[in-house]
Structures are given as C-alpha cells and as structure tokens.
Amino acid sequence: MKHTVTDTTRCFRPKSEALQLLIDRGFLHQCTDLETLDEKLQAGPITAYAGFDATADSLHVGHLLPLMAMRWLQKTGHKPILLVGGGTTRVGDPSFRTESRPLLDTAQIEHNLAGIRATVERLFDLSEGQGRIVNNAEWLDEFRFLEFLRDFGTHFTVNRMMTFDSVRSRLEAQQPLSVLEFCYMMLQAVDFVELNQRFDCTLQIGGSDQWGNIVNGVDLGRRSGAELFGFTLPLLTTASGSKMGKTAEGAVWLNPSRLSSFGFWQFWRNVDDADVPRFLKLFTDLPLGEIDRLASLQGQELNEAKKILATQVTGIVHGLAAAEAALQQGEALFSGQEDLTRPTHELPLELLAKPLGLLDLLVNIGFAASNSEARRLIRGGGVRINGSLTMEEARQISEGDLKPGERLTLAVGKRRKALVEFA
RNA sequence: GGAGGAGUGCCCGAGUGGCUAAAGGGGGCGGACUGUAAAUCCGCUGGCUAUGCCUACGUUGGUUCGAAUCCAACCUCCUCCA
Numbered sequence: 129m130k131h132t133v134t135d136t137t138r139c140f141r142p143k144s145e146a147l148q149l150l151i152d153r154g155f156l157h158q159c160t161d162l163e164t165l166d167e168k169l170q171a172g173p174i175t176a177y178a179g180f181d182a183t184a185d186s187l188h189v190g191h192l193l194p195l196m197a198m199r200w201l202q203k204t205g206h207k208p209i210l211l212v213g214g215g216t217t218r219v220g221d222p223s224f225r226t227e228s229r230p231l232l233d234t235a236q237i238e239h240n241l242a243g244i245r246a247t248v249e250r251l252f253d254l255s256e257g258q259g260r261i262v263n264n265a266e267w268l269d270e271f272r273f274l275e276f277l278r279d280f281g282t283h284f285t286v287n288r289m290m291t292f293d294s295v296r297s298r299l300e301a302q303q304p305l306s307v308l309e310f311c312y313m314m315l316q317a318v319d320f321v322e323l324n325q326r327f328d329c330t331l332q333i334g335g336s337d338q339w340g341n342i343v344n345g346v347d348l349g350r351r352s353g354a355e356l357f358g359f360t361l362p363l364l365t366t367a368s369g370s371k372m373g374k375t376a377e378g379a380v381w382l383n384p385s386r387l388s389s390f391g392f393w394q395f396w397r398n399v400d401d402a403d404v405p406r407f408l409k410l411f412t413d414l415p416l417g418e419i420d421r422l423a424s425l426q427g428q429e430l431n432e433a434k435k436i437l438a439t440q441v442t443g444i445v446h447g448l449a450a451a452e453a454a455l456q457q458g459e460a461l462f463s464g465q466e467d468l469t470r471p472t473h474e475l476p477l478e479l480l481a482k483p484l485g486l487l488d489l490l491v492n493i494g495f496a497a498s499n500s501e502a503r504r505l506i507r508g509g510g511v512r513i514n515g516s517l518t519m520e521e522a523r524q525i526s527e528g529d530l531k532p533g534e535r536l537t538l539a540v541g542k543r544r545k546a547l548v549e550f551a
Numbered sequence: 552g553g554a555g556g557a558g559u560g561c562c563c564g565a566g567u568g569g570c571u572a573a574a575g576g577g578g579g580c581g582g583a584c585u586g587u588a589a590a591u592c593c594g595c596u597g598g599c600u601a602u603g604c605c606u607a608c609g610u611u612g613g614u615u616c617g618a619a620u621c622c623a624a625c626c627u628c629c630u631c632c633a
Contacts (some may be wrong), residue, residue: 394587401588428586462587501580504595508581541580543587 144169146204150359152416153409155197157336160346160358168330168357169206176201176331177209177323179264179316182217185243186383189395190335192445193361195251196411197333202252203413208259209329210248212241215268216315247382250447260327267322268315283351284314284344292340313344320345324354331357364410382445388472389446393454396438398543404433412440461545468537471549477534480550483524486513493548495540505540512539 140162142148146169150156159165168174178194180187187195198208217237245261252259292313320342323329332342342358349356380395381387387395399407405423408414414422414436422433435455443451457468473493487502490511496502505511506521513529514537530536534550 398587401586404588428588430588431586434586434588458587498598500598501596505581508595510581541582 142166144204146201146206149200149204150197153200154406155193155200155361155410156359157362158339158358158360160343160356164355165331165357165359169204173206174331175207175209175323175327175329176333177211177262177320177329178333179211179213179216179319180244181213182237182240182244185240186381186386187244187247188382189380190364192382192411192441193364194333194335195248197359197361199251201333202259207257207327208252209323209327210252210259210261211319211323212244212261212263214238214241214263214265216264216312216319243383243385247445251444262323262327264315264319264322268318280314280318280348283348284317289313313341316341317344317348320356321349321352321354324349324356330355331359333359333361336360336363384446384450389442389450389454390457390468390470390472392446393438393442393451393458394543396441397434397458399434399437401430404430404437408433408437408440411444412437413444414440468545468547470547471535472546473548475548475550477550480525480527480530483526486511486518486523486525487521489525489538489548490540493538493546495538495544495546510541513537515539 140151142151142162144166147162147166176198178198180191180194195210198210202208214237217240241263248254248261252261254260289310320329320332332345334342339358339360342360346356346358380392382392384392396407396411405419408419408422409416412419422436425433435458438458439451439455442454446454453470457470461468475492486506487496487499490496490502490505491499496505502511503521506519506523509517509519511518513523513525514531525536530550536548536550537545538548539545
C-alpha cells in the first residue's frame, strides 16, 4: 500500500536508457517505485500506456508532454499503448473540476476518436508489435454490472475512495458528485489492469493530476499479483507562470484541421526566451548536446533556436513538409513584405454574395471572440486588411477586396495573420 | 452544538442606497520601442441588431422611485469556543 514517491530526483542514477533520457530531459515528476522500474526497463522491453479523453476531436499542446514521454519510451525499445477513453469519456473524470462534465454521446466520441487517432499515428510507430492505439470501450462496454461489482468492487473501499482529493474537493464544495463520476477512478484502475492482462502493460504515464488515479491502478494490480508502475509528468507552466497552451485564439490544437501548421509553428516561435531550453528538451528529439548549444545562444541569436524549436515540434506533430512550409512562411512574412502563400482559412464564396461585415469575418476566423472584441481591435488600430490598416468598424468585405485567387489577408496585431480563401 | 468574519468581473481585491459595467492590481489583447523575446510606456479588457438595450457583485425572496450596497431565509468558506 505504501508508495515510494520520488520527486524530481536529484541523486538517483538510472541504469536504463529510457529512464535516463526521461529524467535528463525533464519528464519526471513522481514515480511509484523508481528503482524497480529502472531495473525492469533495463531488463528488457516493457509496455507502457498513457490515456487520453475523447472530449474533443483533437488533442492539444497539454497532451504533448505525455505523448513525447511515450515516444521516448518507444525510441528506447519499449512498447507504447495510447489509450483513448472511448468508454471513460462517457463518464467524465471529475478530478480537480468543480462541476460535472457534460456527457458526450457515442457518435460524438467516435468522431473525436478519429481526430485523435490521426495525430497519434503520426507520432508513433503503430505497426505490428511496435505500439498500439486502444479504445477502452473495448472492455468497458463488455462489463455486466453485477460481474463488474463482484470482480472489482471487492477491491475498492468507499472509505479510501473518499480520501482522494478529487472526490473530497467536490464534496467539500457541496457540489454534487454522481455515482457515475465517483466510479471513474475504478474505471481507470480497471483500464490499467486490463491492459496488463491483455498486453502485459506494466507502466502508466500521466499528468501530475493523475497521480491518484494511477496509484489506484497500481494497487488494484497488486491485488491480482501484477507489479505495476506509475510515472507522472510535471505540470507545465510558461516562464511567465501561466498555464501553457492558451493563446488569444484558445487552445493550441495538435490537429491541423483545428489549427493550421503555420499557426502551430508560430506558437512555438513566439515562446518566451526563458522557456526555450526546457521546451527543446521536452518537445523535440534533438540530442541534449545540440540543445545545450542552442540554449547558450544569446540575444537575437536565440531567435534561431526558437525557429529550430518551432520547426522541430511542427515536424513531429504535422510532418516535415508542413514544418518546412511554415518556417518559410514565417521567414518570408516577418523578414519582408511578402504575404502568406497558403490559405490558413477557407470560407465559402457565397458569404460574399451579401457584403460581409469585417466584424463577422474577424469572429468567424477566430481572431475575436465577439463582435465587441472585434470592434475594440479595430478601434485600437490592430486590424489590417490586405496589409492596410483600417479603423472603420462598419467596414464591409466585398469581392472587390479580393486579390487574385479569391484571397484576402487579414492581420490582427503583428503576429496573427490569416490568408482567407473564398472558394 | 455556540460565537464571530467572509462570499464581487478570467484571478486577486476596493466598494455599505443613485455619480457603479463596478476603484486598484495581476493576467490577456492592441499600439510604441525591440529580436515575431523580455523589460518599459500608452490604450483596451461582459454582450448586443449600439449615443440605446440586455446580463452581472453566493442563491432565493423582500423593502425602495432606485440595491453589489438595506431586510429575511438558505447555501458555502474561514476563525475562535465546545
């Protein structure tokens, strides 16, 4: 029942290549049993998993950390399982949320799974025997209620479940916690054990907020004689202290259909100087020696490191070609007067049948959250159409504004630029 | 169980009848400077079919021409006593 919690270890010297890498690159936050895990990793290939909710049709940068950790495991010879919560998403993890999550229906979840799969396939080798993507609906859907209670219910005590922060905080806030949500932690524990039985999976990696859920799985495994391990990742914040991954336009999505490669590349190009070394270690495959060299760059030279960071991460997530294109666009756009060359947004041409309000357009492509915000941006002198500043809030867009190819460039501020193609 | 204090916008926090879409700060966004960085300075920061209208100061109801502000009940949090 006791776990050795190893906080970001200072003196521990891992023998396994995998752990060495993960620690050196800054992935370790806590581990249930670092030494034994190290031995297992050293002894031979193990199978590890990380789970993802299917609440949206794309993952976002917040998910990139576990993805990268899993990726390193694969690169060091281990087998990753990417578990998507087709079953658990129908329940909703109550961890650290004050209110219930909305429940999603099966069709929506299916759609989301497809989007997530697209990203995962790019990041991992999922060929036979190398790694796999698994949907926990496969077994969760099969359970009969009484069987489930009999097989697993005996291993959980309400007494202990009540002690979990995720449960307690909800109760203390006098917010309702449904039985459904209460049982979430059982499901995640069952997932771990199920993956252990099916694929000999012995390690779970997750965010630091998943510690409780992960430990539950480790404990449940022990009862059935399996030795399981948990490993959590640090909570990522930017140098300015805020939670990483939010921009003016919202979450930084991994799926190109949600955020263009150019937008994704720009996100990484614009990180704070102070974040560059850490991000290079966590989010690129560059060797540490190379990273040290890049991190030592000073002043304006550090911009080169940022470009490398952006291109590397975009390359991993969107593919090399997209990354190169984004790099070139960025270079062209910020060095000279050259405009974007590839459309970042596509809108139906019919929109221009009637004059289209600039306000609507800004909201439509996500540069403003509301008409009022769009108005303020214009008033503040931050909006450019085809490169020229406009202060006219009531500005209408018509076909006359389009450049060859039915295109229109729209910029908000210096960094947010869109090439809208009407087709 | 008893006594006291508190719940305000994304966050912190001022405000005790009309001048309050709510001081100040943080964060965010826009502008200047710069290196698409940081720091600094300036501006903006609920929504809408917009010189007006709607929504918003824990919840519900009440007093009043008028309530974040007064009253009642309820909910939550904190402190002290038991």
